[in-house]
Amino acid sequence: MAENQEKPSDTQTGEEQPENAEESEEKKKKELEKLPPFEIVGGERFPAFFFKFQFRNVEYSSGRNKTFLCYVVETQGKESGSFRGYLEDEHAAAHVEDAFFNNILPTCDPNLRYNVTWYVSSSPCVPCAGRIAQILQKNKNLRLSILVSRLFMWEEPEMQAALKKLKTSGCKLKIMKPQDFEYIWQNFVEQEEGEAKAFEPWEDIQENFLYYEEKLSEVLH
Numbered sequence: 001m002a003e004n005q006e007k008p009s010d011t012q013t014g015e016e017q018p019e020n021a022e023e024s025e026e027k028k029k030k031e032l033e034k035l036p037p038f039e040i041v042g043g044e045r046f047p048a049f050f051f052k053f054q055f056r057n058v059e060y061s062s063g064r065n066k067t068f069l070c071y072v073v074e075t076q077g078k079e080s081g082s083f084r085g086y087l088e089d090e091h092a093a094a095h096v097e098d099a100f101f102n103n104i105l106p107t108c109d110p111n112l113r114y115n116v117t118w119y120v121s122s123s124p125c126v127p128c129a130g131r132i133a134q135i136l137q138k139n140k141n142l143r144l145s146i147l148v149s150r151l152f153m154w155e156e157p158e159m160q161a162a163l164k165k166l167k168t169s170g171c172k173l174k175i176m177k178p179q180d181f182e183y184i185w186q187n188f189v190e191q192e193e194g195e196a197k198a199f200e201p202w203e204d205i206q207e208n209f210l211y212y213e214e215k216l217s218e219v220l221h
Contacts (some may be wrong), residue, residue: 041087041088041089042085042086042087042088042099042103042104043085043086044084044085044086044188045086045188045189045190046068046086046088046188046189046190047189047190048189048190048191048192050066050068050088051068051184051185051188051189054066054068054121055068055121055149055176055181055184056149056202057149057150057175057176057181057205057208057209057212058150058208059150059208059211066088066089066121067088067089067095067096067120067121067122068086068087068088068096068120068121069086069087069088069096069097069100069118069119069120069121070084070085070086070118070119070120070184070187070188071084071085071086071087071100071104071116071117071118071119072084072116072117073104073105073114073115073116074114074115074116075112075113075114075115076112076113076115077109077111077112077113078111078112079109079112084187084188085104086188087099087100087103087104095124095125095128096120097120097124097128097131097132098128098131100118101131101132101135108139108141108142110141112141113141113143114139114141114142114143115143115145116142116143116144116145117144117145117146117147118144118145118146118147119147119176119180119183119184119188120146120147120148120149121148121149121150122148122149122150122151122152123146123148123150123151123152123154123163123173124146124152124162124166125152125153125159125162126158126159126162129159129162129163129165129166130162130165132144132166132169132171133165133166133168133169133171134169136169136170136171137169137170143170143172144170144171144172145171145172145173145174146166146171146172146173146174147174147175147176147180148173148174148175148176148212149175149176149181150212151175151212151215151216151219154215154216154219160219163216163219163220164219164220167220173216173220174216175209175212175213175216176209177209178201178205178206178209181199181201181205182199182201185199186199
């Protein structure tokens, strides 16, 4: 490959020598510092490689610094209907849970009933769980089910209390089963060249589901 070929020295070409590793790292750091804050991203479908990495129900989620939230909203009443989409964040000022209620469903019409289902790559953090509980307590015509791939910091007492508060507020919190991952794949993930590709479960998907289901049961009971 061309990048493996020996390059002429700067004395031959008049070009500067490549930066050493330390200089290169410092340059990257400065470039990152100049970047604007991460923003919430949304749409109907997202790339398959995000799904395969971000939604994988591993025990240790190292490197997964985004949260993906796929939603389905169903309304019943005079204006019955449904719509769906997804949101993602990367430690943005507002997490995807906040973004959903700020941008997707900022108000609930008292004349309608709302059934909302979330499929989230990780369970809510403590502040988000608290805000979700408040919204559910305020809007009695809103029903929310949250299915999560992984539990976020579930061993922390503060996090356990927040998840219990979610349950008390009426939220149905569940761990994703293999068929839930397949549903996300079919309905929220971009298909290459417009052709639907069958979902291929990873080797430990069932084992990890059972692991997290047990942990969630211990926390909520």
